[in-house]
Amino acid sequence: MVVLIATAALALFGIGLTIAGRPPGRELTIAVGVVVALLAVQAVIAAARVFGGVTLPETGTFLIYLGVSVCVLPIALQWASADENSRWGGAVVAVAAGGTAVAVLRLQGLWAAAGG
Amino acid sequence: MGERARATASGPGRVLIAVYGIFALSATARAGVQIATRFAEAPVAYLLSALAGVVYIVATLGLAGRGRTARRLAWTAVIFELVGVLTVGAVTVLDSGDFPDDTVWSVFGRGYGFVPLVLPLVGLWWLWHTRPR
Numbered sequence: 379m380v381v382l383i384a385t386a387a388l389a390l391f392g393i394g395l396t397i398a399g400r401p402p403g404r405e406l407t408i409a410v411g412v413v414v415a416l417l418a419v420q421a422v423i424a425a426a427r428v429f430g431g432v433t434l435p436e437t438g439t440f441l442i443y444l445g446v447s448v449c450v451l452p453i454a455l456q457w458a459s460a461d462e463n464s465r466w467g468g469a470v471v472a473v474a475a476g477g478t479a480v481a482v483l484r485l486q487g488l489w490a491a492a493g494g
Numbered sequence: 495m496g497e498r499a500r501a502t503a504s505g506p507g508r509v510l511i512a513v514y515g516i517f518a519l520s521a522t523a524r525a526g527v528q529i530a531t532r533f534a535e536a537p538v539a540y541l542l543s544a545l546a547g548v549v550y551i552v553a554t555l556g557l558a559g560r561g562r563t564a565r566r567l568a569w570t571a572v573i574f575e576l577v578g579v580l581t582v583g584a585v586t587v588l589d590s591g592d593f594p595d596d597t598v599w600s601v602f603g604r605g606y607g608f609v610p611l612v613l614p615l616v617g618l619w620w621l622w623h624t625r626p627r
Contacts, residue, residue: 438531470508473512474512474516477520
């Protein structure tokens with residue numbers, strides 16, 4: 379839940395940057411860093427529990443979503459920052475945050491299906 | 495300098511490419527899992543998922559790249575994508591029997607918030623908007 383709110387907040391922040399016409403800068407990097415740290419903690423805990431014996435209906439899918447949820451934002455930040463003069467970097471991060479949120483929702487769905 | 499084409503990877507184009515990248519990743523990963531774990535259940539649907547994933551990858555690369563070849567690649571992939579989502583969308587609305595399991599393009603991309611239907615239109619508009627002139 380915390381993770382979902384964090385990705386939503388990041389998406390709004392990114393959109394805000396684009397609307398304000400500000401190119402990606404340090405504050406965006408820090409914001410992405412915080413959210414990715416949360417996602418990484420979630421991924422480590424979930425992976426530990428999966429390998430520790432919690433059985434899921436689709437373990438493979440679950441682990442892929444777990445990896446995707448952590449990796450998408452750092453890649454998007456690279457892509458957003460590569461064009462330093464563009465105001466659209468924030469929107470790139472917002473799109474990635476949205477995608478990550480969907481991945482987290484799917485993760486929670488799979489987790490709930492297992493009754494964990 | 496003459497009349498140059500605007501790079502498709504500039505300005506809002508970067509956002510478009512980010513969306514394409516996410517679809518490339520998710521469609522390919524999903525198809526990979528489907529084919530690896532239960533291919534026999536719905537081979538047509540899963541192969542279609544894989545094809546969609548490849549189309550998204552090609553479109554992403556084409557839009558992110560520079561030059562005429564990349565642009566041509568992007569045009570081809572995005573048009574293919576539009577035809578794909580319209581065809582699969584129409585077939586799945588009329589008769590779901592052939593597609594027992596969902597693909598990205600089923601029912602015009604309903605499972606993905608209809609983004610698969612809107613995305614190629616935006617892609618075509620962007621390619622046209624940035625065309626050499």
